[in-house]
Amino acid sequence: MKPQFPTFINPDVTMAPLTVLPPTNRFSEYTAPFILLLSCLTSLPGTLWDILTTRPRDIFFPSRWLDALFARVWGSSTFTAFSNLEEKRRLVSEASGVVIELGPGYGLSLEDYDKEAVRHVYLVEPNLDMHEGLKKNIEKFGWADKATVVGCGIEDEKGLEASGVPQQVDMIVAIQVFCTVPTPERVLPQVFQRLNRGGQLRIFEHILSHDSAARRVQQMYDWFWWFPLGGCSLCRPTDKWLVDPEYMGFGNQEGWGEVDLNKIVGESRHSCLPCVWGALTKA
Numbered sequence: 001m002k003p004q005f006p007t008f009i010n011p012d013v014t015m016a017p018l019t020v021l022p023p024t025n026r027f028s029e030y031t032a033p034f035i036l037l038l039s040c041l042t043s044l045p046g047t048l049w050d051i052l053t054t055r056p057r058d059i060f061f062p063s064r065w066l067d068a069l070f071a072r073v074w075g076s077s078t079f080t081a082f083s084n085l086e087e088k089r090r091l092v093s094e095a096s097g098v099v100i101e102l103g104p105g106y107g108l109s110l111e112d113y114d115k116e117a118v119r120h121v122y123l124v125e126p127n128l129d130m131h132e133g134l135k136k137n138i139e140k141f142g143w144a145d146k147a148t149v150v151g152c153g154i155e156d157e158k159g160l161e162a163s164g165v166p167q168q169v170d171m172i173v174a175i176q177v178f179c180t181v182p183t184p185e186r187v188l189p190q191v192f193q194r195l196n197r198g199g200q201l202r203i204f205e206h207i208l209s210h211d212s213a214a215r216r217v218q219q220m221y222d223w224f225w226w227f228p229l230g231g232c233s234l235c236r237p238t239d240k241w242l243v244d245p246e247y248m249g250f251g252n253q254e255g256w257g258e259v260d261l262n263k264i265v266g267e268s269r270h271s272c273l274p275c276v277w278g279a280l281t282k283a
């Protein structure tokens with residue numbers, strides 16, 4: 001079998017690096033998740049109040065009010081600013097053909113897709129508390145004719161079929177989603193299988209740090225991080241999983257023909273939210 005990419009980070013940055021992060025120190029990197037967690041907790045009283053006053057029975061279903069909490073957190077200005085990186089815009093603006101976007105949230109990416117190049121985009125978003133905002137953005141950015149909202153997770157084959165999602169598509173876009181999907185060991189191989197030959201997975205994901213001390217800090221935060229952040233984990237080595245033939249279940253298939261994963265320029269090695277972004281092309 002063809003060897004699969006011994007280096008998982010492509011040292012040649014073939015896409016122009018559009019963000020250069022300013023220098024920081026270890027202390028500010030290690031405390032950044034704590035500050036984000038505190039800002040998330042300010043959304044908790046409002047969420048619980050909304051649930052109690054509009055749909056009180058949902059208080060007995062933690063998954064429902066945790067979805068509502070995440071929807072509120074993700075709509076706050078802290079996280080909207082975080083979504084606004086040039087690298088994400090680049091990934092989306094170069095998508096074409098029939099596209100699935102995994103976990104589009106409020107659909108902020110819809111502003112950046114190229115309407116000439118994209119034939120249809122399936123927006124697979126299981127958090128129903130985000131659908132109203134998502135539908136508003138479909139209208140706002142002019143996608144009403146070419147977008148379908150799918151209210152289930154990407155692992156739900158029946159749900160996808162019922163919404164008319166094709167078995168194979170040209171591109172799959174995932175922006176900070178593989179940190180959250182409940183079963184990455186199922187979802188990542190499924191995503192690969194859903195691509196046409198020559199199709200691309202275009203990702204922006206935060207990953208398990210490559211620095212051992214930062215990894216320990218991530219592991220500590222992971223005890224709490226999932227709670228306000230929709231089940232997100234800081235400790236997933238998604239960059240390694242994606243190029244591991246066994247994890248991805250390539251079997252006799254060739255796997256990826258090209259892997260172009262990049263770091264954000266200037267990112268500190270102490271970061272507890274280190275990211276990779278780029279495209280993987282199916283052979």
Ligand SMILES: C[S@@+](CC[C@H](N)C(=O)[O-])C[C@H]1O[C@@H](n2cnc3c(N)ncnc32)[C@H](O)[C@@H]1O
Pocket residue numbers: 074083102103104105106107108124125126127130152153154155174175176177180181182230232
């Ligand atoms: C951190 S948010 C990112 C939202 C959006 N991509 C953005 O960058 O603004 C992660 C998203 O993944 C969605 N998600 C979680 N599990 C999923 C699954 N199994 N399939 C598809 N999306 C999922 C969540 O509902 C959430 O909207």
